Amino acid sequence: MQPDPILLGAASDVRQNAYVPYSRFKVGAAIRTVSGSVFKGCNVENVAYPEGTCAEAGAIAAMVAAGETQIAEILVIADSPEPVPPCGGCRQKIAEFAGQGVLVTLCTTDGKARGMTVADLLPGAFAATHMDRA
Numbered sequence: 001m002q003p004d005p006i007l008l009g010a011a012s013d014v015r016q017n018a019y020v021p022y023s024r025f026k027v028g029a030a031i032r033t034v035s036g037s038v039f040k041g042c043n044v045e046n047v048a049y050p051e052g053t054c055a056e057a058g059a060i061a062a063m064v065a066a067g068e069t070q071i072a073e074i075l076v077i078a079d080s081p082e083p084v085p086p087c088g089g090c091r092q093k094i095a096e097f098a099g100q101g102v103l104v105t106l107c108t109t110d111g112k113a114r115g116m117t118v119a120d121l122l123p124g125a126f127a128a129t130h131m132d133r134a
């Protein structure tokens, strides 16, 4: 598939700023919201390793900080042999702000791309409805 060129450019640009002294694995993410705005994020590691944050989480934080909460499309890129998939935690974070049919494009820096949906990435997601009896 052909990735969206604007999201690909945004994610590739922000990936350069990833702070990755521990893994050396730079990731970039870009979100388009339903309003048409684009938000970017990169991974930010920490010497206390679990405190690091993923690129997707950074892009989501930028979106919410700007007052938006509805993802229309998201793209993730890394220098990976195969299109880089969001980690489990990021799948749940994306699902918080995206419908099941939203396109998630996984990319490599050498031009491979794979399109998946939120439902593909997180079947059976935990949702607010599961707390209906609470």
Ligand code: THU
Pocket: 020, 023, 025, 027, 042, 043, 044, 045, 052, 053, 054, 055, 056, 085, 086, 087, 090
């Ligand atoms: N990483 C992301 O930024 N997004 C993902 O979905 C996968 C993993 C980052 C976290 C860490 O900085 C590095 O990649 C290696 O796990």
